Amino acid sequence: MTDRIIHHMCRADEWDAARAAGSYPGSSQDAKDGFIHFSTAAQVEESAAKHRAGQDGLMLLTVDADRLGPDLRWEPSRGGQLFPHLYAALPVAAVLRADPLPLGPDGRHVFPADFPFSPLETAP
Template sequence: MNLIYHIVLATDWKQQETQTDYKAASLQTEGFIHLSQKEQVNGTLNRYYQNTPNLLLLHVDANRLKHELKYEASTNNELFPHLYGPLNKDAIVRIEELSV
C-alpha cells in the first residue's frame, strides 16, 4: 500500500460525509488537493494548522486514486503529492483524529 495523507477540518469533512468523493476547497481555488507524504505531515501541521482544533488526518492509498496524482515542488522545494480531481473516498483506508 502506498499511503499519502490529507489534513482536513472535521467540520469540512462532515459537510461532505454523504458524498462519494471529497472536494477540498483547494480543488476549486488551485485546481488540486494538497496531500503529504508521511514524513511531511508534521511540517504541514506546524506551518498551516497551529492551534487549529478538530483536525482529521485522512490516510489515502495512492494506488486506489481515480484522478491524476503528481509530485510537485512546493515548500522548501520539497515534492508534495497533489491530486488533480476529487478524492474518491474508497481510497481512504483510515481517518485519524489529530490533536495539535
C-alpha cells in the same frame, strides 16, 4: 517518486460531508490552488505546523495513493520537496483511515500514537 500512503488534513465537518457524498472536493485553499494538497508521512507534521497551526477539529486522512490514478501528481513545493497533489475530488473509497488530529497543550497537533501507519492498516 511515489509513496503509497499519503495524508491530508481537513475539518471534521468537511470529512462528514465527504463521507455522505462519496468524495471530498478539498478545502477552500485547495479550491483556490486548483488541487488537493497531500503530504507524505515524513512531511505531514511540518505541513500541520505551517498550514494548520492552532486549528482544532481536524481529521488526518490516510490515503492509498495507488487508488488515485493519473490525477495524482508529485510536484515540487516547500524547499523543492516533491509533494502529492490531487487534481480531482478525493474518493472516500481511497481513504484507508481517518483519525482526529487534536491540539496538544503546546498548541501543536497530536498525531495518533501509531503514526506513521503501515500500508496494510485500515480504519480502526
